[in-house]
Amino acid sequence: MQPTIPLVAVVTGANSGIGRATALHLASNGYRVFGTVRSLDRATKLLDKAKSLGVTVEIIEMDVADSQSVIGGFADIFRATHHVDVLVNNAGVGGNGVVEESTPEMLEASFNVNVSGAVRCIQQVLPQMRERRSGTIVNVTSVVGRLAAIAQAPYVASKWALEGVSEELAHEVAPFGIRVAIVEPGVTKSSIFAKNIDSPNATGAYDVHYRRMFQFYAAGIANASPAEEVARVIERAISTDAPVLRYACSWGGESIIEGRETLSDEEWIALGALDDEAYLSRFEDVFGVDLHKS
Numbered sequence: 001m002q003p004t005i006p007l008v009a010v011v012t013g014a015n016s017g018i019g020r021a022t023a024l025h026l027a028s029n030g031y032r033v034f035g036t037v038r039s040l041d042r043a044t045k046l047l048d049k050a051k052s053l054g055v056t057v058e059i060i061e062m063d064v065a066d067s068q069s070v071i072g073g074f075a076d077i078f079r080a081t082h083h084v085d086v087l088v089n090n091a092g093v094g095g096n097g098v099v100e101e102s103t104p105e106m107l108e109a110s111f112n113v114n115v116s117g118a119v120r121c122i123q124q125v126l127p128q129m130r131e132r133r134s135g136t137i138v139n140v141t142s143v144v145g146r147l148a149a150i151a152q153a154p155y156v157a158s159k160w161a162l163e164g165v166s167e168e169l170a171h172e173v174a175p176f177g178i179r180v181a182i183v184e185p186g187v188t189k190s191s192i193f194a195k196n197i198d199s200p201n202a203t204g205a206y207d208v209h210y211r212r213m214f215q216f217y218a219a220g221i222a223n224a225s226p227a228e229e230v231a232r233v234i235e236r237a238i239s240t241d242a243p244v245l246r247y248a249c250s251w252g253g254e255s256i257i258e259g260r261e262t263l264s265d266e267e268w269i270a271l272g273a274l275d276d277e278a279y280l281s282r283f284e285d286v287f288g289v290d291l292h293k294s
Contacts, residue, residue, distance in 0.1 A: 006032045008081050009238075010074075012064055012121060013091030014057065015042040017190030018140060020049070021227035022088055022234050027055035029235060034077050034084075036062040036091070064091045064117030074124040084125045086238055088138045089118035095154025098209055101200045102153040114158035115165060122169065126178070133177040136238050139166045140230075143186045143248070146257045150272070151199070151206065151213035170245055181237035182246045185230050186253030187220030212279065215291045225250035255288035262286070 009026050013019035014035025023035040027050065035057045037043045043059045050057045058080065062073030077084065095102075095110040118139055129135030144152060145159035163182060170180035199210040233249045248254040260268070263286055271282055284290045 006030050007085040008032045008034070008083060009086035009088065010034045010036065010060075010077060010084050010121070010125070011088040011090060012036045012062070012117070014059075015046055018185065018188060018227045018230045019088075019090040020046050021231040022090060023057045024049055024053060024055065025228065025231035025235055026086075026088075027057050028053060031086070032056075032058075032081070034058045034060050034080075036060045036064070036073060038063045064120060065112045067120055070117075070120040070124060074121070078128075083128050083132060085134070086136045086138065087121055087125045088140070088234060089121055090140045091117055092140065092142075093155075094152070095158070096151055096210075096213065097153050097200050098151050098206045099153045101202045101206070106154045107157060110154035110158040111161065114155075115161045118162060119165065126173070129178050130173070130176045135178045136181065137169065137173075137178065138181045138183055138234055138237055140183045140185065140234075141166070143184055143250075143253050143256050145182075145184060146248075147260050148268075149213065149216070151209045167245065179243055180245065181234075181243065183230065183234055183237060184246060184248045184253055184257065185225075186248070186250040186256060187217065187224045188227055188230055188250045189224045190227060208276070212276075212291075215280075216289070219289060219291050220251055223251045252287070252289050259287035 009031045011019055011023040011026065011033060014023040015037040019035070023033050023046065027033040035043070035046060037059060040059060040061050046057060047059070060073045060076055063069040091113060093110060093113045095106055097106055122137060125135065125137070139162055141162050142159045144156050145163040149156055166180055166182045173180065199214070201207065201210055230249055233247050237243065237247050248257050271279065274282060280291050
């Protein structure tokens with residue numbers, strides 16, 4: 001009997017949170033995993049955890065925000081293996097700000113990582129996936145890729161854009177036997193929240209909006225799902241015999257997406273005009289999320 005050749009997976013942003021959990025989970029399930037990090041010194045916890053689990057994750061230094069770094073990183077990967085079966089675009093950044101106070105530079109910074117970074121990586125793996133007529137690309141977006149969450153314009157815009165790019169890509173690569181999966185986590189235990197605490201409020205007119213945004217994340221962090229939950233969803237999206245395009249998961253993920261689908265655009269707009277108590281009550285009724293105690 002011929003030995004089984006493991007599937008090769010590349011996981012971006014593998015140093016922490018969902019990326020680290022996914023790299024470890026896939027390695028524990030028999031994948032050969034390349035985990036990308038912006039600098040090698042960020043990989044210590046990942047490597048220590050891999051060692052404790054008795055698995056291997058091969059580290060690749062790569063900054064998805066830089067085209068040459070991505071080209072160089074994938075060149076290193078393709079020197080080590082002839083093909084990539086799975087790409088998990090997980091690397092991402094947040095970005096707070098109401099639309100009026102979000103500068104073009106803030107939007108560009110979010111887009112450069114969350115959208116362009118994913119596209120850079122996709123473009124590196126697609127030629128060999130097309131040639132082999134197989135492969136899976138998983139793009140990790142967010143619940144805010146389906147909900148125009150207030151006071152997070154850079155983050156929301158970039159995640160909505162990645163949703164659109166992913167849906168288009170799935171249509172385009174279907175003739176080549178390549179699948180695309182969009183994973184949409186709600187609030188998940190991750191270091192991104194400790195970094196994402198900005199509230200520009202330059203005009204002073206949006207106190208309520210920033211407060212409501214932080215109330216949402218306070219409630220979410222208190223109930224945040226473990227990153228391993230998302231990792232299991234990603235592995236299921238890769239391995240399932242009955243694939244779908246979108247996978248909602250984590251705290252608030254399914255209920256918020258389902259709630260927004262039931263809400264008309266006019267009802268969504270009206271929600272923004274409610275006073276605090278009415279807003280909190282309506283938010284819980286529609287999205288199944290209680291923000292009162294946050």
